Amino acid sequence: MLRVSNLSLTSNGNKILDHVNCSFKPGEITALLGPSGSGKTSLMRCIARLEPSDPGSITLNGQSIQSLKPADIGMVFQQFHLFPHLTVIENLCYSPEKLEVMTELTCTPKAMEMLRQFGLEDKATMKPSLLSGGQKQRIAIARALMMEPKILLFDEPTSALDPEMVEDVARLIADLRAPDRILIMATHELKICRMSADHVLFLEHGKVLEERSKDEFFSAPQSERAKSFIQRMPS
Numbered sequence: 001m002l003r004v005s006n007l008s009l010t011s012n013g014n015k016i017l018d019h020v021n022c023s024f025k026p027g028e029i030t031a032l033l034g035p036s037g038s039g040k041t042s043l044m045r046c047i048a049r050l051e052p053s054d055p056g057s058i059t060l061n062g063q064s065i066q067s068l069k070p071a072d073i074g075m076v077f078q079q080f081h082l083f084p085h086l087t088v089i090e091n092l093c094y095s096p097e098k099l100e101v102m103t104e105l106t107c108t109p110k111a112m113e114m115l116r117q118f119g120l121e122d123k124a125t126m127k128p129s130l131l132s133g134g135q136k137q138r139i140a141i142a143r144a145l146m147m148e149p150k151i152l153l154f155d156e157p158t159s160a161l162d163p164e165m166v167e168d169v170a171r172l173i174a175d176l177r178a179p180d181r182i183l184i185m186a187t188h189e190l191k192i193c194r195m196s197a198d199h200v201l202f203l204e205h206g207k208v209l210e211e212r213s214k215d216e217f218f219s220a221p222q223s224e225r226a227k228s229f230i231q232r233m234p235s
């Protein structure tokens with residue numbers, strides 16, 4: 001279980017996260033919902049250790065996430081952040097080799113197998129600029145999976161994609177569910193949320209307003225704020 005306890009984040013005098021308490025179960029996909037600026041990306045950045053936080057405020061199975069290995073937490077960014085000067089296979093192998101999790105000898109076959117699973121083996125030697133948005137997104141996800149992270153975070157995985165790609169990415173993310181993997185995604189899209197999430201965390205002004213199963217959240221939101229938010233979510 002990944003547990004966030006009393007987590008606050010302030011930047012330039014602004015309260016970005018305000019005493020956040022929530023938890024994330026392995027085997028489940030949690031969607032972070034909430035208006036723009038509510039703190040979804042910031043919460044994920046704290047979990048990914050990209051923001052300073054009190055060492056005891058985020059724990060995995062009782063241990064501070066500060067004690068996890070870099071390979072244990074992966075994040076897929078909204079704009080993919082692939083290395084433009086590297087080929088697809090080099091993008092997949094960069095971190096595992098740099099962090100010495102794998103050698104070139106073991107990494108290349110694993111990366112090729114990963115590309116095969118994602119139907120992208122023919123793109124292995126291409127530079128990212130030659131790929132479509134959907135292909136870049138799948139490469140970014142494949143790259144994050146290379147080190148078999150225990151926690152995988154997605155920041156608006158479909159926002160940079162053609163609307164027709166949304167279902168494909170939702171299905172792909174749903175297929176990543178594994179008993180010992182914690183999956184968290186921030187999204188504005190009702191469709192991906194309905195198709196792949198199990199659990200919903202609704203944020204506003206850096207606070208958690210609701211934390212419930214997806215079905216409960218959508219069928220009977222507790223707060224007026226969540227009700228009006230759901231009504232205005234694009235379908």
Ligand SMILES: Nc1ncnc2c1ncn2[C@@H]1O[C@H](COP(=O)(O)OP(=O)(O)OP(=O)(O)O)[C@@H](O)[C@H]1O
Nearest residue numbers: 011012014016034035036037038039040041042043
């Ligand atoms: N590095 C930073 N320095 C100062 N303020 C920041 C920084 N990053 C984010 N913020 C502020 O923190 C608040 C939360 O931002 P965040 O990006 O987490 O929201 P979000 O819910 O992901 O929004 P969106 O749906 O638009 O992506 C916003 O008010 C934002 O302006």
Ligand SMILES: [Mg+2]
Nearest residue numbers: 040041042186
């Ligand atoms: Mg965001």
